[in-house]
Amino acid sequence: MKQNSEQIIDKSLKLTVCFFVASAGLWLLAAALLAYISAAKLTDPFFLSSFEFLSYGKVKIAQANAFVYGWGGNSIFAVTLWVVARLSQAEARGKVIVLFAGFIWNLAITFGLLGILDGHMTPHEMLEMPAEIWPALFISYSIIAFFIIVTHRSRRNSNTIAPQWFLLSSLLWFPMLFLIAWNGLEINPARGTVQSVLSMWFGQSLIWLWLTPVALGAAYYIIPAILGRAIDKYYLAVFGFWCIALLAPWSVVHHLEGGPVPMWIPAIGTVMSIAMIFPIAVASTNFHSTAFLDISKVWNSLPLRFVIFGTLSYTASSYIGVIFSLPAVAKITQFSIINDFHFNQRVYGFFSMIIFGMVYHILPKITGNEIAKGAKSFHFWTSAFGVLILLLAYLIGGLTHGVLAQQPSLNWASSVISSILPYFQITELAFVVLGFSQLVFVVNVWKAIIPNPFAFFTNDDDATNSEVSA
């Protein structure tokens, strides 16, 4: 009976989850290409330099947006839809409308990125896509979130558990963050550097309050599910959750250390960043003490291997983040390429790796098609290797950059920047490796969704088609 109801739930999700996973994959490839172009432009400024729409600044910003909203957004929808429905033991609601909203979401991002490349970006961190597309993004997001919450409300068991807290809070935080930022930046724009505080706050909070909780929620779900044992010291999770909720919105503005804003703003950020040690410690205790009880099983299950890589990366990145927000360190690395380290660590090393694991867990269940072990394993190793190289290059390069920049007598172009050029070359290489890795992921995903692409076009009885008419 239980087996049966799970199948019914999966079936109700098949169309929407496949749609989001498939689009997420395409955005991932787009982001990989843009990442490579921007990295290559740092090693050779003349690379593609005659095309205005491919100027470094535009490509770099478009990449971050494709990554966060395209890949991140779509995969958040896929994972949240599925986990929430499964935990509620309820069928997903409103799938045609959700599908339609998802379509609008992707269309809006497409236009948004074209807008950036065409020179219409806004100056607000992670809100760079042109103002016109945001209403569409916001509305389509709200529709999808609404139906996920409806599913959650119809749950069989009124008790909730950690994955649900994290997934639902992220679902709610994004629209709130967005409305606050949008009001303060576009509707009644603040003057002067208040703008920068707000936009920086949004940009950083987006990662802390939107991407991070989804990945943590997914990890809280999948680790016990695959290992078949409860989360160790589960009672700590609720403390960890509220710590993030209370501290993260504050801890994100330390990037303005020494900048043209009142001192209390970066100071609060620093104190709260240090306090973030608590929720980080809770999450890593929960995840890792559970995982290490059965490490061979973790190793043998590819989805779990991805997830544990992600959670380890979360722990490492967050502690490193704390160190780099101490004023003595921050003043050295504040404006260095260490910023790329933080971004890629959080968004790639942590968030994406967990999502990869989740997708490999979910897809076979809802499509019934297994993904070849070798292909998954290749994806894992290239991703892990690529990410490590990338992060090391940004970390060491960033430290070098920061330390040399603090020597006023060194010439900027010929001493400071030329000594970090080798690191730029390494990142270029790492993005090539990651690009291949992501290509394999996308092929894996699409093959699971549409095992026989030609049958899809010729055979009217195809599962996906019958779903639409059903």
Added chain:
Amino acid sequence: MNNLLKFSLGIFLSLGVAWLAFVVGARAQFGDLTPSSETLDEFGNIPSDSDLYPLPVSGLAEQGSKEYLALGCMTCHTQQVRMVEAGFDVERGWGQRPSVARDYIHQKHVLLGNTRIGPDLANVGLRQPDLEWLHKHLFEPQSVVPQSLCPPSPFLYEQVDQASGKTFTVVNDKNESRFIVPSIRAKRLVSYLKSLHQNYELPEMAFVVNEEENIEKNAELLNLPASDVNQSSLPSWLEKQIASGKEIYMKAAPGGGLCFTCHQPSGEGLAGQFPPLAGSDWVLGDKERLIKISIYGLMGEIEVNGEKYNNVMAPPGIPPGSLTNQQIADVLTYIRNDWGNSASAVTSLEVSTVRNKIKGRAPMQMWTAAELSAVDE
């Protein structure tokens, strides 16, 4: 946690508190700053006849800021000079003082930025005041700064076959010349870059180092030999500059000037070979000439205090010609204020102005006395 409504309320509140601080609080505290005079009178009011800063920006520059934004220049450039405790931005010559919130009140879009692959641009209009340089740099930064990573923007220029009054000539490393005509967008962007300067003081923030502005303002005071202003206790910025200059003078390692090996620690030089600096009419005289020879060196016959010398001074510094603007300013200030010499200080701004003026000159092309006096006229 099980009640969705209460749960959402908690989620909402956690964000709401931060919102109160960062948005409502910050706005109330510094969201409505107004322009101010450089100093306030004793009652804390703005004196009625004073200029208000920051000055409004021109329409062209305002449009240029949109080009700057659209091209994503802020992915590599910040526009904020940090507090002295937070970094060495002022020492690096990126500004005369740290930036404060009031500096940005006229900007529609504040482009502070958070990564410095390129230098800070908050004061680029002072450092690079020359239109031609800025256009060449925008067209192809590598034509003026050989190792630059700054991306070229050739699409903002039209290339023509013939040089004319409207064109700038850009020479690449293969010595090919190209003639470019800036588009209106390029003109806007360059006008914007030129408008970037925080060369005024505000009640909340004074200059960190004494700068040209002050020198002009207090011309009478400062044209007196700097060390005479207050013999017993020099102002601390001057003391610092002299100390740093002495270090450069005496240093025989990369980054140093090695001057003492020829001109001697005593500044007396060596008769017939190396001219003296102590009491030298060159040292106490025209600053521009001093700056020029500190960048490119000096050769051929010269006369110092009536004595003739005919020798060669390669561009000073290790490696030759590598002294930065600040280092040159410091070492010159030092030689103008030791061994009984006393003359006004040299600022890095003066050095950079001269450097820009003569930047077409081939590297290592030492000056001759004849050439220097010809330029003077």
